[in-house]
Amino acid sequence: xxxGLRAPRRTRACLCVLTTLALINVGPIVHAAEVPSYCAxxxxxxxxxxxxxRFASIIGPSREGxxxxxxxxxxxxxxxxxxGTRTCTCDSEGFKTVDESxxxxxxxxxxxxxxxxxxxxxxxxxxxxxxxxxxxxxxxASITINTDLTEKGEHIVRLILFLRSR
Amino acid sequence: xxxxxxxxxxxxxxxxxxxxxxxEILSGRALWTLLLLACPLVGYSFFQAIxxxxxxxxxxxxxxxxxxxxxxxxxxLVPTFGSFYVAVTxxxxxxxxxxxxxxxxxxxxxxxxxxxxxxxxxxxxxxAAVFFAWLLCAIPVLSSAxxxxxxxxxxxxxxxxxxxxxxxxxxxxxxxxALFAASITESSGTAAIVTLAFTIxxxxxxxxxxxxxxxxxxxxxxxxxxxxxxxEQGLLSGSLVAGAVVAVCTFAALATVWLPPGIAVRxxxxxxxxxxxxxxxxxxxxxxxxASIDVTEDRRNSFALADAKQLAGLAEPLAITVHxxxxxxxxVDLQRNVLAKLERVMPRIxxxxxxxxxxxASSAGDEAYGEIEYRYGARSDTSRSTxxxxxxxxxxELAGVPRPAPIPSAEFPGYPFVLDGAFAVLWFVVILPILIxxxxxxxRRLPSGNPMFLKEVAMNSSTKTLLIIAVSVVxxxxxxxxxxxxxxxxxxxxxxxxxxxxxxxGVWRIENDGGKKLLAVxxxxxxxxxxxxxxxxxxxxxxxxxxxxxxxxxxAYAYYPxxxxxxxxxxxxxxxxxxxxxxxxxxxxxxxxLFNLKPNGDYLTIRANCLENxxxxxxxxxxxxxxxxxxxxxxxxxxxxxxxxxxxxxxxVEGYLDGKLYLQHTLPEPVSGKIGLWSKAxxxxxxxxxxxxxxx
Numbered sequence: 001x002x003x004g005l006r007a008p009r010r011t012r013a014c015l016c017v018l019t020t021l022a023l024i025n026v027g028p029i030v031h032a033a034e035v036p037s038y039c040a041x042x043x044x045x046x047x048x049x050x051x052x053x054r055f056a057s058i059i060g061p062s063r064e065g066x067x068x069x070x071x072x073x074x075x076x077x078x079x080x081x082x083x084g085t086r087t088c089t090c091d092s093e094g095f096k097t098v099d100e101s102x103x104x105x106x107x108x109x110x111x112x113x114x115x116x117x118x119x120x121x122x123x124x125x126x127x128x129x130x131x132x133x134x135x136x137x138x139x140x141a142s143i144t145i146n147t148d149l150t151e152k153g154e155h156i157v158r159l160i161l162f163l164r165s166r
Numbered sequence: 167x168x169x170x171x172x173x174x175x176x177x178x179x180x181x182x183x184x185x186x187x188x189x190e191i192l193s194g195r196a197l198w199t200l201l202l203l204a205c206p207l208v209g210y211s212f213f214q215a216i217x218x219x220x221x222x223x224x225x226x227x228x229x230x231x232x233x234x235x236x237x238x239x240x241x242x243l244v245p246t247f248g249s250f251y252v253a254v255t256x257x258x259x260x261x262x263x264x265x266x267x268x269x270x271x272x273x274x275x276x277x278x279x280x281x282x283x284x285x286x287x288x289x290x291x292x293x294a295a296v297f298f299a300w301l302l303c304a305i306p307v308l309s310s311a312x313x314x315x316x317x318x319x320x321x322x323x324x325x326x327x328x329x330x331x332x333x334x335x336x337x338x339x340x341x342x343x344a345l346f347a348a349s350i351t352e353s354s355g356t357a358a359i360v361t362l363a364f365t366i367x368x369x370x371x372x373x374x375x376x377x378x379x380x381x382x383x384x385x386x387x388x389x390x391x392x393x394x395x396x397x398e399q400g401l402l403s404g405s406l407v408a409g410a411v412v413a414v415c416t417f418a419a420l421a422t423v424w425l426p427p428g429i430a431v432r433x434x435x436x437x438x439x440x441x442x443x444x445x446x447x448x449x450x451x452x453x454x455x456x457a458s459i460d461v462t463e464d465r466r467n468s469f470a471l472a473d474a475k476q477l478a479g480l481a482e483p484l485a486i487t488v489h490x491x492x493x494x495x496x497x498v499d500l501q502r503n504v505l506a507k508l509e510r511v512m513p514r515i516x517x518x519x520x521x522x523x524x525x526x527a528s529s530a531g532d533e534a535y536g537e538i539e540y541r542y543g544a545r546s547d548t549s550r551s552t553x554x555x556x557x558x559x560x561x562x563e564l565a566g567v568p569r570p571a572p573i574p575s576a577e578f579p580g581y582p583f584v585l586d587g588a589f590a591v592l593w594f595v596v597i598l599p600i601l602i603x604x605x606x607x608x609x610r611r612l613p614s615g616n617p618m619f620l621k622e623v624a625m626n627s628s629t630k631t632l633l634i635i636a637v638s639v640v641x642x643x644x645x646x647x648x649x650x651x652x653x654x655x656x657x658x659x660x661x662x663x664x665x666x667x668x669x670x671x672g673v674w675r676i677e678n679d680g681g682k683k684l685l686a687v688x689x690x691x692x693x694x695x696x697x698x699x700x701x702x703x704x705x706x707x708x709x710x711x712x713x714x715x716x717x718x719x720x721x722a723y724a725y726y727p728x729x730x731x732x733x734x735x736x737x738x739x740x741x742x743x744x745x746x747x748x749x750x751x752x753x754x755x756x757x758x759x760l761f762n763l764k765p766n767g768d769y770l771t772i773r774a775n776c777l778e779n780x781x782x783x784x785x786x787x788x789x790x791x792x793x794x795x796x797x798x799x800x801x802x803x804x805x806x807x808x809x810x811x812x813x814x815x816x817x818x819v820e821g822y823l824d825g826k827l828y829l830q831h832t833l834p835e836p837v838s839g840k841i842g843l844w845s846k847a848x849x850x851x852x853x854x855x856x857x858x859x860x861x862x
Contacts, residue, residue: 065848066694083753083847084694091752128779128798146777149804151750158777160753 038074039115045072045088045161046116049141054163055085077159087162094154101147101155105130108157109145116143140164180291183283187265187295194268196260197299198606202599204253204306209594211249212310213587215242223582224665226707233580233707237464239325242314244398247329250307251394254300254337255369259361260354261299262344265292266421267354279426289345289422293414296341300334306598313590318651318733320581324461325400332397335410336390340365342417349424365390400462408452416445458510464578467507472570473558474511480542480565483514487539492519500538500552507554540564579710583733584666653731653856655683664729667856668708669698670720672727672845679852687727689751689848697724707732708840712765719767723789727849728760728771730842731858737761737841740860743811744843744853748776748804751849755804758784758844759812762837770794770837771844772812772821772829776804781821781828797821797828807854 036042048055059082060069068082077090092108095101109132113122119137126133130147144160191197219241226233269275278288315321340361347360372389396406423437460467468474486505490497497519505517520534537548540557542564549560562569653666660678663669664685677686697720698704705713705720708730748755758773768787775782779802783794800823802808811822816836821829841858845851 065690065692067848087753089752126780126796126798128800131778131780144778148752148777158752 036111036115037076039111041072041074042112042115045074046120046136046141046143049088049161049163050136050138055082055088059085074159087160089158089160091148091150092157092159094150094152094156096155098147098149098155101157102130105132105145105147105157108159112143112145112159135164180283180287183281183288183291184294187292188298190265190268191261191295191299192609194261194264196257196264197302198602200253200257200261200303201305201602203257204250204303205594205599205602207249207253208246208306208310209590209598212242212246212313212594213590215245216314216585216587216590220584220587223584226580226582233582234464234578234710236580236582237462237578238314238320238581238583239322239329239398239400239462242319243311243321243326243329246310247307247333247398250304251333251336254303254333254340255365255390256362258300258303258337258340259344259347259358259365261303262296262341263348263354263357263361265295266345266348266425267357270348271353275425276427285425286419286422289349289418289425292345293338293342293418296345297338300337300341303337304330304333306594309593309598310590313593314585317585319583319585320735322461322463325463328400328402328461329397331402331407332394335407335414336394338414339390339410339417342414342421345421346417346424349421399467400460401467402459402461404457405452405455408455409449412445412448412452416441419445456509460510467510469507469511469554469558471573473554475573476562476567476570477508477511477558478513480512480561480567481514482543482565483516484508484512484561484564485539485541486515486517487520487541488517489520489534489537489539496536496552503552504554504557574711577711577713579707582707651733651858651860653685653858655685655854658683663698666732667729667842668704668732669727669729670701670704670708670842671697671724672729674698674727674729677852682854685729685843685853685856686851687729687843687845687853688850689727689754689845690850692727692848694847695724697721709765716765716767719789723767723786725789726786726791726844726846728769728842728844730760730763730840731856734841734858734860736838737814737858737860738836738838739815740858741811741813742841742856742858743809744856745807745809746774746854747807747852748802749850749852750804751777751847751851754845754847754849755851756844756846756849757808757810757851757853758846759810760842760844761812761814761839763840763842769839770819770833772810772819773844773846774800774802774808774810774823775846776802778802781823783819783821783829783831794833795829795831800828 045055045058048058058071060071062068063081066084068085070080070082070088073080074090077092080088080090082088092101092104095104109122112134113120116134120134120143121137123133123135132145134143134145135141141161141163144158144162146158146160148156148158150156219236219238222236222241223233226236266275269278279285283291311321311326343364344357344361347357347364348354351357351360368390372391393406393410396403419441420438423434423441458467469477486508488497488500488505490500508515509517536550538550538552538557539546539548540560542561545564547560547564549557551557559569653664655664655666655676658664658666658676660676660683662676663674664676667674667685673688673692675686675688677684701720702713702717705717709716742759742761744757744759746757748757755776756773757775758771760769760771763769767789768785770786771784773782773784774780779798779800781797781800783796785792785794802823809822809824811825813820813822814837817833819829819831819833819837820827843853843856
C-alpha cells in the first residue's frame with residue numbers, strides 16, 4: 001500500500017517539477033507574444049488614433065516632404081515618424097534575408113494582435129504574403145504590417161497605423 | 167438656248183453621255199498629271215503644317231494657355247488645302263478644258279450636237295464630269311485630312327465640310343470658266359490661256375488692289391482668293407455660296423450659248439448679254455442675303471453668345487461711320503473684330519467709311535481721323551477703340567440696355583497634337599504616286615469599245631480605278647495607324663515635367679536612368695494636398711470651359727499624385743499598358759493606370775503596390791476613394807520592373823500584372839474619359855512604355 005501511496009506522490013512531485021521547468025523555459029516566449037516591449041507605446045498611439053485630437057499631441061517637427069517627427073517611439077523599432085497628421089509608421093531593424101524578415105513579420109503580427117487584444121482584428125480578406133491589415137472595432141483606424149527592401153538592401157518589417165476616414 | 171438641231175430630242179438618257187465624258191477625262195494625261203503633281207505639293211504643305219503644329223503643340227505643353235490658340239483648321243487644313251488651291255488654279259483648267267476642247271479640235275463636237283440632247287444637257291453633263299474630275303483631284307488633300315484624323319488629330323466636321331465646300335465651289339467655277347473658254351475658242355491651248363488669264367488675273371486683283379480705297383476695293387472683292395478666304399475663316403456665307411452657284415451657272419449658260427456651231431456670232435453675243443444681265447441681277451439679289459453660319463469651334467466670327475443675343479434684339483438701326491482709310495491696320499482690326507460680327511448679328515446696321523475715297527496719307531490732316539461714330543436712334547457716341555470690349559458697352563449704353571450676363575458655353579480648349587510626319591512623306595512621295603500611276607496604267611488598258619455604255623465604263627474603268635485607290639488607301643493607312651500609341655520620352659528633358667503628359671497632382675518629372683529616359687513620380691518631396699505647379703493652366707488645357715470644376719476638385723482633393731495623357735481625349739475601349747518599378751516609399755509604392763477621368767475630377771484606377779502585393783480597382787468620387795475590387799496575392803517586388811495592363815471593353819474592366827489576369831469587373835456604366843498614370847503618398851516610382859491601344 002505504502003509503495004502504492006508513494007508512487008502518486010512522486011508522480012505529482014515530478015509533474016510539479018516538470019511544469020515549473022516548462023514554465024521557466026516557455027515563460028519568456030509566452031511573455032513576448034503577449035506583452036511585447038513596445039506594447040505600451042503601441043497602445044498609446046492606437047488610443048490616440050481613436051481620440052478626439054488624434055495624433056496632435058505626439059506629432060513633432062516637419063521633416064522632408066510630407067513627413068513629420070514622432071514624439072513617441074516604439075521601443076525596439078526605428079525611424080518612427082508621421083506621414084501627414086493621419087499616418088504613423090515605424091521600421092523594424094534590418095534583416096539580411098527575406099526569410100528573416102518574413103519570420104519577423106509573422107512574429108510582429110502576433111505581438112501586435114496580442115498587445116491590442118480584442119479591440120483590433122485582422123482582415124484576412126485583404127492579406128497578401130508580407131502584408132496584413134488590422135482594423136479597430138469601429139473601423140476608424142487600421143494597422144498594416146508589411147515587409148520592404150530598403151535602399152541599403154536591408155529587409156525590414158514596417159508597421160503603419162493610420163486613420164481611415166478622411 | 168436650245169440647239170435647233172437637238173430641240174426634238176428631249177428626254178434621251180444622260181448616263182451614256184456622262185460615261186463618255188468620264189472616259190474622256192480618265193483617258194487624258196491632264197488629270198493624272200495633275201494628281202501626280204498634287205501629291206508632292208499637297209504632301210509638302212501637309213508635312214510643313216504638321217511640323218509647325220507639332221512645334222506649337224510642344225510649346226503649349228509648357229504653357230497650356232497657348233493650347234487654346236491651336237486650331238487644326240488654321241494649323242493643318244487651311245495650309246494643306248491652300249496647296250491644293252494652287253494646283254487647281256494652275257492645272258485644273260487643263261483637265262476641264264479637255265471635256266470640250268478635244269471634241270472641238272477633232273470635229274467630234276459637230277457629231278455630238280447631232281445626238282438627241284439639248285446643248286444645255288451636253289454642257290451640264292460635261293460640268294458633272296468636271297465635278298467628278300475635281301473629286302479625283304481632291305484625293306491627295308482629302309487623304310491628308312484622313313491621315314491627320316486617323317493619327318488622332320482633332321477635326322471638326324463642320325469646319326472641314328465648309329472648307330471643302332469652298333474649294334468645291336472654286337473648282338466648279340474654274341471648271342465652268344474653262345468650259346466657257348473652250349466653247350469660245352478653237353483650240354485647247356487658247357482656252358487654257360483664257361482660263362489662266364481669269365484665274366491668275368484674280369490673283370493679280372488680290373495682290374495689287376486689295377486694301378485700296380474706292381471702287382478698287384469693290385473690285386478686289388471679286389478675287390477668288392478672297393472668296394476662298396471666307397470659307398477658310400470658317401464662315402459659311404449664304405450670299406457667297408449663292409453667288410458662286412450663280413457664277414457657275416452663268417459660265418455654264420455662256421458655254422451652252424457658244425457650244426453649238428452654226429449659229430451666228432451676233433446671235434450668240436445677244437444671248438450672252440441676256441445671260442450676263444440675268445446673272446448680274448441675280449448676283450445683286452443674292453448679295454442681299456445676310457444669313458451666314460460661323461462653323462468654327464472657337465466662334466472666331468461671332469461675339470459671345472450673350473452679346474450676340476442682346477445685339478440681335480436691338481430693333482432700331484445702328485449707323486456706324488468710320489473715319490479710317492481702308493488700308494489702315496486699325497480699320498482691318500475693327501472690321502475683323504467688330505464690324506463683320508455686328509453685320510452678322512444685327513438686323514439693321516449700316517456701316518459707312520467716311521474716308522472711303524481717301525488714302526492713309528491723304529487722311530493725315532483730318533482731325534476726326536481715327537474716330538468711329540455710333541448712332542443708335544437719336545443717340546450717338548464716338549470711340550477710337552477697335553476692341554469689342556469697349557465698343558459693345560458703348561452700343562448697349564446707346565441702346566439703353568444692360569450689358570448681358572455671360573451665358574455658359576463650351577470654351578474652345580485648343581487641340582495641341584504632335585504628329586510625326588514621316589508617314590506623310592512616305593504616303594505623298596511614294597505610296598500615293600505609285601497608286602496613281604497604277605490607276606492610270608489600268609485606265610489605259612480599258613477596252614476601247616462602245617464608249618456610250620455607262621455600265622461598261624462604270625464596271626470596267628472608273629469604278630475599278632476608284633476602288634483600287636480607295637481600297638489601297640484604306641489598306642495602307644489603317645494598318646499604319648492601328649498600331650498602339652506609345653508615349654515617347656526620348657525627346658523629353660531630364661529633370662523637367664513630361665510634355666506628353668499633364669501632371670495634375672504630385673511631383674512628376676523625366677529622369678535619366680542609365681541613358682534611358684523614364685517618367686518618375688517622386689512622393690518624397692511632395693506634400694499631400696499639393697496639386698502640380700501651374701494647375702490652373704493645365705486644367706484649362708485639359709478641360710477647356712469645364713476647367714474650373716476640374717480645378718476645384720483637384721485642389722480640394724489633391725491626395726493622390728496623377729498625370730493625364732495629353733493626346734487621348736476620350737478612351738472607351740482598348741488596352742492601356744505601362745511598365746513600372748518601385749524605388750522607394752515608406753507609406754506606399756503604388757503604380758496605377760488611371761482611366762475614366764471626368765471633367766468633375768472623378769476617376770477610376772487599377773493600381774499595383776510593391777508594399778502590399780495586391781491589385782486594386784479604386785473608384786474616386788468627389789475626392790473620396792473607395793475600393794471596387796481587391797485582389798490579393800499579386801507578387802510585386804520592390805526594385806523590379808513589372809508590367810501593368812488595363813483592358814477596357816465598354817463597362818468591362820480587366821487588370822493584368824506581369825501578363826497575368828488578376829482582376830475582372832463589370833462597371834455600372836461604360837468607361838469614357840481621359841486616362842493617365844496614378845500613384846500614392848510618398849511613392850517614388852519609375853514608369854516606362856506607357857502605351858495606349860484604343861479600339862472601337
